[in-house]
Amino acid sequence: MKRTIATLAAATLAAGALTLPAHADRFEPAPGAPGLNDPLFPDLGNGGYDVRHYDVSFDFTPxxxxxxxxxxxxxxxxxxxxxxxxxxxxxxxxxxxxxxRPAAWALSPGRTGQELTVTPAEPLRNHRPFTAEVRLHGNGKAPRGGLTGWRFGPDGGFAAAVQASRADTFFPVNDHPSDKATWTFHMKVPEGYVATANGELTAKDGDVWRFEEREPMASELLGLAVVKGTYLYGTGPHALPLRHVVPQGQEEKYGPIAAETAGQIEWAEARFGRFPFSTYGVHIYPGYTDALENQTLSLFGTGWFTRPTYSNTMIHELIHQWFGDSVTPATWQDAWLNEGPAVYYAAVWAEEKGGEKLADKMRTVYGKLDAVRAKDGPPGRPKGLGGYNIYDGGALVLYALQKEIGERDFDRVMRRWVQRNKDGNASTEDFIAHAVKTTHRPGLDAFLRGWLYGETNPPLEIS
Incomplete structure (x- = not known):
């Protein structure tokens, strides 16, 4: 029987022959790093600790x-x-x-905002759990060092749209996707307004709304809001609770749109398996102009629903609940793992609904992507966020993979990816290894590296 190092050490200790090194219990406190050296945002996040849970109390005056x-x-x-x-x-x-115990603290400038440095009354030992509490106040429209995550509507309220690094404009946080945690929110709002947050509404005591997000969540998926809205409810596949928030007085206009979500989830579950969270819904808000995959409650501006293709956007944000929210990128340079699947499957949906054919869309992307690779980097090594290389380029990578390995193996790769990495973080290298292991196809490692990291597009026949 193989004896491990731990077994051997225990046996030696029992024999009285083990001499522990003098430094075995050495306590050498040092500052945690003020950044995690993310390839795109080196100052985001912080080293030295791992967050397990946030409990946020937020009292907002419209x-x-x-x-x-x-x-x-x-x-x-x-x-x-x-x-x-x-x-x-x-x-x-x-x-x-x-x-x-009171702790010393200091604020200093950071690249995208500020750094709050906390010095406990006594240093903290490695592996030790601790609780830090920060009390603060401010104004949503106050100047920030960088972009703001606040979006304001005509109702005097707000919705949070913090991707990629603006959760810190609401409260102090370890603001990097690699440090996922569970969350509790206590939102205090005045009469006439409703609160939203990620997860389930578990209690309402007077003007305080309590939400629990029990599945791990990255800070960039924060979904707080205080608005003049109406909650609408439904049921998705497997009795999944659905809750939506639509503008007050416009329930008849947006209620049928929100109700489409149940069928959209059923469509996605056929490809990836069960929805990864305990609830889902859409928040439609006139104070927002884009669309964002806040975990369990996707945020949409009202302008999307003037377009006949609005369901393509709803599918895009829904797919993110698997790709990006449940399985979150290890670094921001892995963001194609979020956007590539969202663009790809929204295009599949669009074709099924009589829209543009997937092959035609990918042919267009293929023709544009070489120039984008040269300027903004390949899909797997982008020089920044929000680019064509990550979104459409990421979708093209998946299209090429599907052509290379066939539809059946491709479906296995994508389904098993979200199931094996549920509630965790994963990287581009993890995806390459996963695809190779799932399919056992020779040459697939080099194939994916060419598409993800190459300076030019590999050959691809699109028909």
């Missing part, structure tokens, strides 16, 4: 946009910590405690 908040962070040190950082931007910090 029209004036003033707010007060308390964020309680349950985390575990992953090194001996003398201090640690949180990402924040544009707030007035009132008090910081660690494990109930």
């Amino acid at each position: 029209v004036t946009y003033d707010f007060a908040a308390t964020v309680t962070i349950k985390a575990t040190a992953v090194q001996d910590l003398s201090s640690f950082n949180l990402d924040t931007d544009g707030h007035l910090i009132d008090e910081v405690t660690v494990d109930g």
Whole structure:
């Protein structure tokens, strides 16, 4: 029987022959890193600890946009910590405690916002759980060091649209997709307004709404809002609870659109398996102009629904619940793993509904992508976010993969990817390894590397 190092050490210790090195219990606290060296955003996130849970209390006053908040962070040190950082931007910090004791804190400029450096009364040991609490206040329209995550509507309210790095404009956070956590939200709002947040509405006590997001979530998927809206309810496949928020007084206009979600989820589940979260819905808000995959509650501007192809956009954001929300990129340079599937499957949906043929769309992308690769980088190594290389280029990678391995193996690759990595993080290298392992096809590693990292498009026959 094979004896592990741990087994051998235990046997030696029992014999009284093991001499522990003098430094085995050494305590050497040092500051946690003020960034995680993300290839695109090196200052985002913070080192030295792992967040397990956020508990956020948020008291917002419409029209004036003033707010007060308390964020309680349950985390575990992953090194001996003398201090640690949180990402924040544009707030007035009132008090910081660690494990109930006052902590020293300081604000300094960061690349996209500010760094809040917290120094506990006593250093924290590696592997030790701790609780940090930050009390703050501010105004949603106050100046920020970078872009803001606040979106304001004509109702005097707001909706959060924080991707990629603007959760810190609401409260201090470890703002990188690799540090997913569970969340509790207590949203205090005045009469005439409703609150939204990620997860399930589990209680409403007077003017305080409590939401629980029990599945791990990256901070960039934050879905807070205080609006003049109406909740609409439905049921999806497997009795999945659906809740939607539409503008107050426009229930008849947007109710039928929201009701389409159940059938859209059924369509997606046929490809990827069960919906990965305990609830889903859409939030339609006149204060927003884009569409965003906030976890469990996708956000849409009202303008999308003036287009006959609006369901393509709804499918795009729904697919993100699997690709991007449940399986979150390890770094922002892996963002094609979010956008590629969303664009690809929205195009599949569009063709099924009588729209543009997938092959025609991919032919157009193929013709444009070489120039985009040269300027913005290939799909797997983009130089920034939001580009054609990540969205349509990522979809083209998947189209080429489907042509290379066949529809049956392609479906297995995509379904098993989201099932094996549920609630976690994964990288482009992980996807390549997964595709090779799933299909056992010789040469597939080199094939995918050419498409993801190559300076030019590999040959592709589109018919």
